[in-house]
Amino acid sequence: MELAYKPEKSMINVNGLIKDFGKTRVINGIDATVSAGEVVVLIGASGSGKSTFLRCLNGLETLTAGEILIDSVPLENKSSSLKQIRRQVGMVFQQFNLFPHLTVLENIIEAPIHVLKQEKVNAIQVAEELLSKVGLYDKRDNYPATLSGGQGQRVAIARALAMHPKIMLFDEPTSALDPELVGEVLTVMKQLAEDGMTMVVVTHEMAFAREVADRVIFIDEGRIVEEGLPVQIFGNPQEKRTKAFLSRLNH
Amino acid sequence: MNLDFSIILKYLPYLLQAAGLTIELAVLGIAFGILIGLVAALLKISHTPLRFVAHFYIWLIRGTPLLVQLFLIYFGLPQLGITLSAFASSVLGLGINSGAYLAEVFRGGIEAIPVGQTEASSSLGMGKFLTMRRIIFPQALRIALPSLGNQFIISLKDSSLCSVITMSELLQTSQRFASVTFAPMEFYTAAAVLYLLMTTVLSAVLSSFEWRLSKENRTRGC
Ligand SMILES: Nc1ncnc2c1ncn2[C@@H]1O[C@H](COP(=O)(O)OP(=O)(O)OP(=O)(O)O)[C@@H](O)[C@H]1O
Ligand SMILES: [Mg+2]
Secondary structure, eight states: OOOSSOOOOEEEEEEEEEEEETTEEEEEEEEEEEETTOEEEEEOOTTSSHHHHHHHHTTSSOOSEEEEEETTEEOOSSHHHHHHHHHHEEEEOTTOOOOTTSOHHHHHHHHHHHTSOOOHHHHHHHHHHHHHHTTOGGGTTOOGGGSOHHHHHHHHHHHHHTTOOSEEEEESTTTTSOHHHHHHHHHHHHHHHHTTOEEEEEOSOHHHHHHHOSEEEEEETTEEEEEEOHIIIIISOOSHHHHHHHHHHTO | OOOOTHHHHHHHHHHHHHHHHHHHHHHHHHHHHHHHHHHHHHHHHSSSTHHHHHHHHHHHHHTSOHHHHHHIIIIIGGGGTOOOOHHHHHHHHHHHHHHHHHHHHHHHHHHTSOHHHHHHHHHTTOOHHHHIIIIIHHHHHHHHHHHHHHHHHHHHHHGGGGGGGTOOSHHHHHHHHHHHHTOHHHHHHHHHHHHHHHHHHHHHHHHHHHHHHHHHHHHHTO
16 A cells, blocks of 8 residues: 555656647657666657657657656746756757857857856866767867767767756667767767666667667557567567568668 | 049048048948848747738838938938938938848848757757857858848948938048039049949958858868
């Protein structure tokens, strides 16, 4: 009748999420929970709604119906609430979206200074630590255009981390990279997972999912079709659509 | 032919002074125009009903001659109890006029920035205003700069229209000397040469500015 055990703290709660673009239903009733420190990998065919789902989680898309709680706080479609949530949810994009008119260091300290109102010296110190962590300290004064794709994406990760987010969202972070540059970005992400960051990752890198994910979620037509441990989903999928997707992926 | 350009020398100090006033009108006019243009551009891309005000302003100003606008401000407004000096009317007219063209220039620059930039900054918790000021506008300005420079040159030449609302700028001053000395060819040639000098220097300054920026951008790749 009482709490015999303490449940794991949940970082993300999604209840009955629906998202329409005009008349098209793109997210069709998703319920999901992500615990603190958990790494969840989303897989699914192109157009299945993975990006849209991820973008709902930090309020880049407005919800048609349902609710999302971030660390128990409901995401409301008010700019004050959105700003609050977005400080806690970092996002890394396929195209990096670095600010081209700012140097690497300036990219990273921009939001800490102007949003968190940190002192510039403190923000720079944090930025330099993060740059060392992603192995790019020597690029601090470069402009984004002079970086390789892998370096650019690592800067984008450092930029998101500078806000000290509780959650990090990754939308195909390595899809725009030349194959030989994928590894350096995945290494940084793996390190982040080991440090205990709560992560939701859309990726086609199945080796990464096997190794790092605590859970894999397969999405099709805006619904969760199947979810489970990586070994279950990759080794012994139950649903026909999961099997079809995975066999297409392997060919 | 009895042209005597030596007569210009005697009046040159006055002509240069008048050219100074021309520059002053152009600079203040364009500065005011940048301000109005920016506001109009932001209103136009906003999703508020105020965007119709911006649409109306741009439509009205671009669809009527600057000379008519100057007449309305200088001769018309006093009837409504608003009397402005010729100088204030000139700056206002040049500002309102260039602002309508600059609004479109700024809007184009802002809309050329990929939506990913806004998404990245909102994901970092930056609000709309901060995003515009720190991320979008600095990039948009680089794109808008050539057209902004072009409008500056247009406004400099357009300031000659202010002669008809009693401004003693370069054209009006030349006109006055032309009639008292009976040497219109000499004075209007002098005026043309001075305008040409100003626009040439201005475009040289602007293109060296653009060149520096584009060199920067080549290393930045934006
Ligand atoms: N802003 C939008 N307006 C209209 N339709 C959209 C919009 N964004 C996405 N869609 C549609 O929603 C569907 C899901 O798109 P989404 O980008 O979420 O898919 P995805 O699973 O991320 O695909 P991919 O693997 O190609 O990135 C697609 O059919 C897409 O065309
Ligand atoms: Mg996607």
